[in-house]
Each structure stands twice: as C-alpha cells, then as structure tokens.
Amino acid sequence: xxxxxxxxxxxxxxxxxxxxxxxxxxxxxxxxxxxxxxxxxxxxxxxxxxxxxxxxxxxxxxxxxxxxxxxxxxxxxxxxxxxxxxxxxxxxxxxxxxxxxxxxxxxxxxxxxxxxxxxxxxxxxxxxxxxxxxxxxxxxxxxxxx
Numbered sequence: 001x002x003x004x005x006x007x008x009x010x011x012x013x014x015x016x017x018x019x020x021x022x023x024x025x026x027x028x029x030x031x032x033x034x035x036x037x038x039x040x041x042x043x044x045x046x047x048x049x050x051x052x053x054x055x056x057x058x059x060x061x062x063x064x065x066x067x068x069x070x071x072x073x074x075x076x077x078x079x080x081x082x083x084x085x086x087x088x089x090x091x092x093x094x095x096x097x098x099x100x101x102x103x104x105x106x107x108x109x110x111x112x113x114x115x116x117x118x119x120x121x122x123x124x125x126x127x128x129x130x131x132x133x134x135x136x137x138x139x140x141x142x143x144x145x146x
Contacts, residue, residue: 043103044126077144
C-alpha cells in the first residue's frame with residue numbers, strides 16, 4: 001500500500017520549499033538597505049556575507065528536509081527533525097551574526113538586535129510547532145517511523 005502524505009505534511013513541504021524565496025528577498029533587502037553604509041562601516045560587507053551564508057545554509061537544510069519528507073521512507077523521521085533543528089540554528093545564527101559583525105553605531109545595533117530577537121523567536125516557534133507535530137502524530141509515525 002502506498003503511503004500518503006497528510007495535508008499538514010504537504011503544507012510543511014511547501015513552506016520549506018518557499019524558504020528559497022524568503023531567503024532571496026531577505027538578501028536583496030539587506031544589500032539594498034545597508035549598501036550605502038559599507039563606505040563608512042567596512043565590516044557591514046562581512047556581516048552581509050555571514051548573513052547570506054547562514055541563510056543559504058538554512059535554505060539547503062529546508063530543501064533537504066522537504067525532500068526527505070516527500071520521499072516517505074521509513075526510518076527517516078529523525079532526519080526530518082534534525083533538518084528542522086539545523087534550519088533553526090542557521091536562521092538564528094544569521095539573525096544574530098548581522099548585528100554582531102556589522103560594527104554599526106549603538107542605536108542601529110539596538111534596532112538590529114531587536115529585529116534579530118523577533119526573527120529568532122518566530123523561527124523557534126515555527127520549529128517547535130512542527131517538531132511537536134512530527135513527534136506526536138500517529139500518521140507521521142506510520143509513514144516515517146522505523
């Protein structure tokens with residue numbers, strides 16, 4: 001009998017795939033907003049590079065997790081959960097790295113830290129909700145359990 005994905009799993013796969021667009025638009029916004037500051041604050045370019053590296057890694061983790069979910073192979077639930085955690089760590093690392101490495105004035109840094117706190121909290125909530133769903137769903141265990 002062919003295993004069928006639940007609606008929630010399809011929704012999670014779509015969200016993970018759409019991470020590409022969200023990371024791309026974030027990179028474009030950061031480049032546009034902070035490009036003019038590179039002349040006065042050269043470390044901004046390093047901070048942008050670090051953020052883009054973390055975001056790119058988060059995209060890779062998201063796509064890998066979506067692919068593992070789509071394949072529906074037994075014994076891969078831990079890979080899916082690990083993928084979600086790696087994605088969260090990359091999002092958090094990127095959010096925190098930018099204000100840390102940018103070397104901007106205190107007022108700007110405080111605003112960036114506030115935004116990073118929001119981003120990390122939102123990503124933690126996303127990861128926690130889906131992690132709990134994956135742990136508790138009988139249907140998920142039926143599809144991906146060992």
